[in-house]
Amino acid sequence: MDVTTAAGAPWLIVGLGNPGPEYAMNRHNVGFMVADLLAGRIGGKFKRAGKAQAQVVEGRIGPPGPANRRVILAKPLSFMNLSGGPVNALRDFYKVPVGNVVAVHDELDIDYGTLRLKLGGGDNGHNGLKSVTKAMGADYHRVRFGIGRPPGRMQVADFVLKDFSSAERKELDYFVDRAADAVECLVIEGLERAQGTYNS
Secondary structure (H helix, E strand, O other): OOHHHOOOOOEEEEEOOOOOHHHOOEHHHHHHHHHHHHHHHOOOOOEEOOOOOEEEEEEEEOOOOOOOEEEEEEEEOOOHHHOHHHHHHHHHHHOOOHHHEEEEEEEOOOOOOOEEEEEOOOOOOOHHHHHHHHHHOOOOEEEEEEOOOOOOOOOHHHHHOOEOOHHHHHHHHHHHHHHHHHHHHHHHHOHHHHHHHHOO
16 A cells, blocks of 8 residues: 555645735635635534644545545645645644645646646645645645736736636636535545546
């Protein structure tokens, strides 16, 4: 058994974003949006996690029986570029193998609303991933939510810290819902099945 994806171990699903209401609808916070939707699906509310600088919801997803999975949903309360500390502290506390960690995050190099799921790899300049990888290595799952590139000469930092446009918001709920479905499929049925269904 590969210890990085240990059967029976819990899954840690982390939405990456920045804390605070002023960031809530930013493109950079789509990971939080997906985590919030998943929390609603399992009937939980985020609460501060002890000493860890994060909010968590514990629950189960999947049908009754062997496909049912214990999950911890998390939203780091550090800023994006310091996500690794809280994520690794939660991973250690809940005894989650690195391969059972899923980071949900915005991705510039993918068209808006498009999903890509993968295991491991680089951070592609994403400060949240950079921090997580530095804290615990790169062998965790990613659910990458496309936000597209900034228009014209807009700086990347300005683009990701702006709210989704009014045109984008018309489809945002649908895309967030689909990303939450992809996370559930990954945890319940595995990466290959989830990639086949949701990678587009």
